[in-house]
Amino acid sequence: MPVYSKKVMDHFTNPRNVGVIENPDGFGKVGNPVCGDLMEMYIKVENDIITDIKFKTFGCGSAIATSSMVTELAIGKTIDEALEITRNDVADELDGLPPQKMHCSNLAADALHATIEEYKRRNNKK
């Protein structure tokens, strides 16, 4: 049983930006229910800036907390800045994750990147 930081528990207990965006500018999905983590992310983008972001996550405590944290890190950033957010950044902002959770449940940065890539494909940006 992993021991979570207070910040992880805070984001698990009160996750930020939960939900879906109707008609999003970008949508991404990573993970699968078989391995126990699935994240879906939605963004609204204006002038290359992420103005709104929402997520839904099936998974463990750290899957939910990292999803919440990545949305907080990404909102208000340009898409290029948001693409630079790494898995480690998310874990660091949460005051760390248990070692065995670093690879399996730390998918939130991947979900963000997938969402931005999908936005770029829609808009024919490379």
Add this chain to the structure above:
Amino acid sequence: MEGIYLDHASSMPVDLRVIDFAKPFLAEAGNPSSLYEFGQTSKQAIEEARSKVAELINAESEKTIVFTGSATEANNIGIRGTALRNIKEGKEVLASTIEHISVINPMKDLIKNGWSFNQVPVDKFGIVDLDSLKKMITKNTVVTSVMYANNEIGTIEPIKKISEIVHKNGKYLHVDATAAAGRIPIDVQNDEIDLLTLSSNDLYGPRGAGALYIKPGVKVQSVMPGGGQERGLRSGTENIFAIASMGEAARIAKQEMENESERLKKIRDSLISEINKIDEAYLTGHPTQRLPHHASFRFNFIEGESILLNMDMYGIQIATGSACSSKTLEASHVLLAIGLKHEEAHGSMVVTLGRSNNLEQVPKIVKSVEETVQRLRQLSPLSKLR
């Protein structure tokens, strides 16, 4: 906030009557192998404990009981010690697919010594498939291990029938009774069990003691050579405090089991009937052939570690077979063995009741489960809940 502890299968509080009884053995010197008087007092304490444990399972005599440091040790001695001692009979071992890891791993270890190890499937309720058992046991099957009842899904196995099949075709039956002992009556003579594992903590005794019942005439060899304590099967100076406590815990368990199990059954049945009302919630394990203190479930669309953390916020401690809460990050082999898909096994919740629980707690537990499931489903992309 008053907490509600519902994880007695993983660890139980120690009965204070047991501590009071065995306290003198914790502080005082006295090696049972020493001939002076207080060494002999320690020896007597161990022999008394042996009798009490033997009585709990209706063993032939106190001589059938070997004390160990844990149930894991008892499983290792019972399986590896019996297999290796009787190697002339064959080189096959067999276990059900829902055995505890401390049964499966000693059997896997025997593969290195050229043994073959097979696992008998169970049905969707976790009951061992008797036809498969009949087919898989050969005259070379030295040890077959089937647990008395399962710790994760509460299912009680038809041990008497299993014993008949094992003895018709194979050699020895080992039964891990860690989850069942003290909850339901166990009679090793009536069930014709050859080897049986018990744990102190699961009887409200302290951690640090376990026991292996060995039927008279069954030959077992040491798997850990040393000073020859406990018939040479568990060398090392005896943990008298833990052993005396385990004996007293076994005595109390035998005395109080009937009433306590009836009491817990009412709480269990109330929880099962209420929690089953939640949309897409399912009981795991057998609906009737189950331990009196055990209620286990799975919920679609949500994950077990999140359930555990969320319930803890209400001051309620439960367990889960979710991969995400285990060291190996693998879903519970028990839940997969009863035919659940990985994504279904992730959403499991195990409730094991004990003496601190009562019927008055049921509404709070049920409400907390409902709210937990609702909240996590709102977060889940798999759920239709928005």
